[in-house]
Amino acid sequence: MNEYEVVIVGAGPAGLSAAIECAKAGAKVLVIDENNQPGGQLFKQIHKFFGSKEHKAGIRGIHIGEQLLKETEELSIEVWLDSEVCGMDQDKSIWITKQKEKSHCIQAKKIIIASGATENSIPFEGWTLPGVMGAGAAQTMMNCHRVLPGKRIMMIGSGNVGVIVSYQLLQAGAEVVGILEAAPVLGGYGVHTAKVRRAGVPFYTGYTVKQALGKEHVEAAEIVKLDSNWNTVQGSERIVEVDTICLAVGLTPLIELAWLSGCQFTYLDKMGGHVPIHNKYMETTVKGIYVAGDVSGIEEASTAMEEGRLAGISAAWSLGYYDNEKADMLINEEWRRLNLLRCGQFGLKRKMSKDEILIKWEEMQDANFKNNRSPFDGGTQAVNGISQSK
């Protein structure tokens, strides 16, 4: 059986960042991804990222992806593409199907799950018609495959994904006839909203889609106003001619592999649903299995990269590639960088949810575990340290 020190599931921003840290420390790493190219969602992020210089701010996601791939190559990190992880267990043996042909079993000492997230959907009459799609799917079509998903588009959801994809649809030459938001206020960053607003795209707050109309594909959308109790307002329906309805209604962490391997979970609405409980080293309740990026709670690519690095450093440390002092220094530095991204009116909410996960992890530690202290027994002190270090 093939043995690797660290196996990373997912070659997106979190997974690649984790792999780079592990390889830099000297560990033998394997990265597995079900897609036919690495980079995750980075290669469709054609907009410039927020952050500071150290978070590669002002650089387009696609170029950040290229930098990560270059580093991955320079470190000769092994990457299996078109490869699906079908199973893993607490002993960290992993079952993979490669290129839909061959089945492999490998044994890892540490696993980092960086499987990302999946798009949410909302059901409505006609939602199975061709032309109804996730906003992320539309983004993949146009930015990765150069296919314009439609000419007249209705976007459902005004969060950052909704407004960014709307902007990119405009750039690709489509017309965005409106962005609907069920809530009374817009969700995305004001600067993203302003960008599409000054391009003439109208926003409809307190509206949702009632049905998609059309025979063989979407020909129109019927939209309807919602009252303060989220009930539809009779008589407020109107029909808008569109050929595409994009759904940007949130993301859910892809947690199946963490479930399979016995990780314990907590439910946090703000983080996208069930997330694996983990400590400040990104280690789950199963020793030696780590999580990073959207699977550990929906955030952004910039935080995913920092979490990936954090998980990579922690895994390398637990394999003995760093002494405690060096690991401590690197881990504190990662937390400083993460906390920079998790403050302000938007970031603080995410930080509070993330802290809840850490506190949950604390609560999970029973007396038995505490008698058997490991370097990963962060202790209450560690969690307090995190909240103070911002």
Added chain:
Amino acid sequence: MEELKLSTAFPKANDYQRGPIPIIECTEEIPCNPCETVCPKGAIKVGNPITNQPTIDFSQCTGCGTCIAKCPGLAIYILHLNYNEKEALITFPFEYLPLPQKGQTISLVNRLGESVCVGRVVKVINHDLYDHTALISATFSKEHYENVVSMKRLDKE
């Protein structure tokens, strides 16, 4: 507009008299500071934490426009109110193709994308350093200086 006027970096009436000045329409606490790090004069400050809203010292600013393309939110443009007696000059970021040509007459729009007035393109910079964020400079009748922020997208062909 009222919210913008209250934001930390928005110019006061007399600032417009200084020459070309950046208007930063950034009113939320986003963790972001490239405007600060790119400013060659150190005129834009975000500080710590990086979710602070930017402030600008107009006396230090030369109106060079380096910040325009660096802002990931495309939230900065440069306005020269007294470009000449009748016209103001705006330089704004633009990421749609086709780009306008120098000398072309374009429709300038407000924050809602509504046409406000015509403008005449005096310069188009599409530098590698700006990575596909072109800077369009256009003159327009200065009475519209508070409303003009960008231009109408051009039809393909």
